[in-house]
Amino acid sequence: MSVLHLLGTSGEGGAETYFVDLVTALRRAGVPEAAAIRRNHGRHAALATADVPVATLGFGGPLDLLTRPRAAAFARREGARLALAWMNRAARHTPVGPWARIGRLGGYYNLKYYRGFDHLVANTEDIADWIVGQGWPAGRVSCIPNFAAAPEDGAALDRAGLDTPADAPLLLAMGRLHEAKAHDVALQALAGLPDAYLWIAGAGPLETRLKGLAAALGVERRVRFLGWRTDASALYRAADVCVFPSRYEPLGNVVIQAWAHGLPVVAAASQGPKALINDGEDGLLVPVDDPPALGEAVRRVLDTPMLRIRLAQKGLARVEAEFSAPAVVAAWKTLFADFGAL
Numbered sequence: 356m357s358v359l360h361l362l363g364t365s366g367e368g369g370a371e372t373y374f375v376d377l378v379t380a381l382r383r384a385g386v387p388e389a390a391a392i393r394r395n396h397g398r399h400a401a402l403a404t405a406d407v408p409v410a411t412l413g414f415g416g417p418l419d420l421l422t423r424p425r426a427a428a429f430a431r432r433e434g435a436r437l438a439l440a441w442m443n444r445a446a447r448h449t450p451v452g453p454w455a456r457i458g459r460l461g462g463y464y465n466l467k468y469y470r471g472f473d474h475l476v477a478n479t480e481d482i483a484d485w486i487v488g489q490g491w492p493a494g495r496v497s498c499i500p501n502f503a504a505a506p507e508d509g510a511a512l513d514r515a516g517l518d519t520p521a522d523a524p525l526l527l528a529m530g531r532l533h534e535a536k537a538h539d540v541a542l543q544a545l546a547g548l549p550d551a552y553l554w555i556a557g558a559g560p561l562e563t564r565l566k567g568l569a570a571a572l573g574v575e576r577r578v579r580f581l582g583w584r585t586d587a588s589a590l591y592r593a594a595d596v597c598v599f600p601s602r603y604e605p606l607g608n609v610v611i612q613a614w615a616h617g618l619p620v621v622a623a624a625s626q627g628p629k630a631l632i633n634d635g636e637d638g639l640l641v642p643v644d645d646p647p648a649l650g651e652a653v654r655r656v657l658d659t660p661m662l663r664i665r666l667a668q669k670g671l672a673r674v675e676a677e678f679s680a681p682a683v684v685a686a687w688k689t690l691f692a693d694f695g696a697l
Contacts, residue, residue, distance in 0.1 A: 356436050358381070358387055358435065358439060361392060361446075361448065362393065363388070363392075363448060364393060367583045369530070371398065372473075375398060375401045377687070378405065378407055379401070382405045384688065386481070386697065388407050389409070390402050391412050391427065393412075393413070395508070401539065401662065410425070422448040423450045425449060427450035430634070436454050436695050436696040437456070438455070438457070439495045440456065440457070440459065442467060443464050443468045447468050455474070458475045462606075474496070475491060476496075476498070476500050477497070479627065481605075482606075483496050484498070499683060500663050500678055500683060501606065501678065503612045504679070506588055506617055512586065513593075519579065524550055524551050524595050524596070525552050525593065526585055526653060527539045527590055527613075528557075529557060529587065529590070530555045530602070532559030532561040532562050533561060534561065535601060535604070536602075537643075538565055539602050540600040540645075540646050541598050543650075544598070544653065546573065547646070547647065553577060554579045554594065555578065555581060566601040587612065591615075592616055595657065597620045598621050598622075599623065601622070602643055603625055603626075604625045605625070605626055607631050608633065613665040614670030614671060615671070615678075617667045618657050619638070619639075619662075620638040621649060621656060624641065624643060633669075634655060636665075636666075636669050637673055638666060638670065639652045639656065
């Protein structure tokens, strides 16, 4: 018996990173697994290191007639009792067979891709409620959040390697260089924080535009565009404040990861962060698309050591109580057992 995970995207992002994290954590917990993924050498290597059998499939558009039967053959070979589809493209290619089909939703996805599925898992209560509001039976929806963890033996990235003064206030923004992530807002806020530096970790189509904006604002000397990184933990440990100005964010995994690293968070009050953060207790919320408010909140954190400590401590407590790896893995194992996959 095993669980077959299906991931149909080839790029890098928060969902793809968490896919590897969860599959690896489940494998360490003794869950028999296999994974069908689109071609990505780094992801294939990480899963192989975790001793998870991997099949590389096309996961193409509507004219792709090969992925589904090949996924079915792989599922039979691995003795799958449950197929877990990560996002729409994977759901479209998840074959029918002698296994349960479950969709894992990290956003407000089009449910047409999940017709005929046995169960859906949302990573926030709000998404779960939304699924039920779309007419999906409440008894066939679960909420299992993402987990976050800071490696015990991790170290902060050396600032000198990125030409950043050791004593300068350092802001960290994580996420794709996409309109939804609002890195432009972080850059505009930086203009009002003349002593601070900003690291932006992520890749995407707006890189040229954002670099141009940094130059226009006169802050390019204090901004480092880091591209896609595989050392997120070292970045969190090096920073003083995590800024998360997303215009649209169904969850906000960056918030949970920052909490796990004891890093205070200032976020825009978009859907996910607003649902996660208790403003003034475990993070600060500011209006969406408001650079002055973001800058003022960051300055408040930097200038108030006790606030910074309290936000960090409360965030760590939230992770331990709600978003720890053992709790999340246990919830998934219970669900798998309910469907006879364990």
